[in-house]
Amino acid sequence: MDLRSGIPFWLINSGLVEVYPPLDGDQRADVTLIGGGISGALLADRLSAAGLEVVVLDKRDIGQGSTCASTSLLQYELDVEMRELAGRVGEEAAARCFRLGLEAIDELQELIAALPSDGLGACGFARRPSLYRASRRSHVKRLQQECELRQRHGFDVAWWDESRLAETRFPAPGAIFSQGDGEVDAYQLTHAALGKARRQGARVYDRTEVTRVETGGERLRLHTPRGIVSCREVVYCTGYESAKYLRRPLGNLQSTYALATEPCGTIAGWPERCLVWETARPYTYLRTTADGRIIIGGYDTPYATDHAQAGRLAAKTRKLRAKLDGWFPDLNLGPAFAWAGVFGESTDGLPYIGSPPEMPHAWFALGYGGNGITFSAIAARLLTDLILGRPNPDARLFGFDR
Numbered sequence: 001m002d003l004r005s006g007i008p009f010w011l012i013n014s015g016l017v018e019v020y021p022p023l024d025g026d027q028r029a030d031v032t033l034i035g036g037g038i039s040g041a042l043l044a045d046r047l048s049a050a051g052l053e054v055v056v057l058d059k060r061d062i063g064q065g066s067t068c069a070s071t072s073l074l075q076y077e078l079d080v081e082m083r084e085l086a087g088r089v090g091e092e093a094a095a096r097c098f099r100l101g102l103e104a105i106d107e108l109q110e111l112i113a114a115l116p117s118d119g120l121g122a123c124g125f126a127r128r129p130s131l132y133r134a135s136r137r138s139h140v141k142r143l144q145q146e147c148e149l150r151q152r153h154g155f156d157v158a159w160w161d162e163s164r165l166a167e168t169r170f171p172a173p174g175a176i177f178s179q180g181d182g183e184v185d186a187y188q189l190t191h192a193a194l195g196k197a198r199r200q201g202a203r204v205y206d207r208t209e210v211t212r213v214e215t216g217g218e219r220l221r222l223h224t225p226r227g228i229v230s231c232r233e234v235v236y237c238t239g240y241e242s243a244k245y246l247r248r249p250l251g252n253l254q255s256t257y258a259l260a261t262e263p264c265g266t267i268a269g270w271p272e273r274c275l276v277w278e279t280a281r282p283y284t285y286l287r288t289t290a291d292g293r294i295i296i297g298g299y300d301t302p303y304a305t306d307h308a309q310a311g312r313l314a315a316k317t318r319k320l321r322a323k324l325d326g327w328f329p330d331l332n333l334g335p336a337f338a339w340a341g342v343f344g345e346s347t348d349g350l351p352y353i354g355s356p357p358e359m360p361h362a363w364f365a366l367g368y369g370g371n372g373i374t375f376s377a378i379a380a381r382l383l384t385d386l387i388l389g390r391p392n393p394d395a396r397l398f399g400f401d402r
Helices: 009-014 038-049 082-089 091-113 137-152 186-199 239-245 312-327 372-387
Strands: 004-006 027-034 054-057 126-133 157-161 174-183 203-205 212-214 220-224 227-236 251-261 275-278 285-288 294-301 335-346 352-354 362-366
Touching (some): 009 186, 038 372, 054 186, 082 091, 082 137, 091 174, 091 372, 227 372, 239 362, 312 335
Parallel strands (some): 054 203, 126 275
Antiparallel strands (some): 126 174, 157 174, 212 220, 285 294, 352 362
16 A cells, blocks of 8 residues: 655655664564554564564565654544543543543653654654634534533643634634644654664564464464564554454545645744644644644545545645645745645544454554554553553553454
8 A cells, every 4th residue: 555645744854864674584572563653663662671572574664654644743632522532432431541642742752852862862842732723613612512521631721712812823713722732753753762672672674574474373473575573472563554454444544635834933823833723524734843844734535545646636735735825824835845645543533452352462553543643652551561461451442342
């Protein structure tokens, strides 16, 4: 599957961060991770820090699948509002899912802060508030209820009414202003986390595709054209390409589009350079970068292959540019980079993290939804516990049997 098209900003901005060898001969490990994007990188760090022998295999160059196409927002909020999720899983469980997202961003901040200052440590990370706007006046009442529910569970949110929003670049009939979110360069973070994992003993190989997983006996055997890896456990960090390993579909795959502007400096009327998104579905969203660019994304289409159609990216780029011009008519915000990628959503808005009952010794970290990076951090902590045999009460929230 082609996971992206166009020119993702992060690849050009960061260049070739690190070179990894392909597999050359047979290997043994405790755990093999299939996929070297952000999920595989965070898991490799956690598992190797816990003393496990870890091998990472990726059929592409590291980080050049969905990770480099991500717009890299860090949000604890889910695409499904807490009030809606509470109707599906119960209020306490819904609040816990949101709380885990906030804890994941805290953990990512701690990880990045502890990295050596070798050019990777910053990773474009910054804490940002977010502005969740009512797209229509008919959405205001439900959004106020969402705000009150989050306040009741201790989240740092405030209601901004129409008059307050009129003072910003983003007028709306109402919005939730939340503290605790952030932004990052997921491509840089992937290489940084893998660098840390390698210093802890992990072995990372790219341009090495797993063609067959042989089960039976005490160990799994992962076959590649370059050798066989024998291991006790395998974790599929294969994102939107995971369907071929599973017996049932777990979500819907779509195409999503993004552009990054030239650097534009400080912009008046943008509170704290907050993340901006909206109640419409599909939604558009905004963030800034460390060098002062604006990234806007959205205008999703319902098929995973749409982004590869001739002219589709150009047409979506024009729509995103028009949206920017509406908010920033005084700025000349031509696109410097435009790209598209595959985006997936589960039916309930939650990731799938765990082991399918029919696949012993196989684990999945599937961060479907707009919270892919925070879901990856949650998966790293949760799967490390499960693989080590430690109880984790949050496993039930994201398991395959829910």
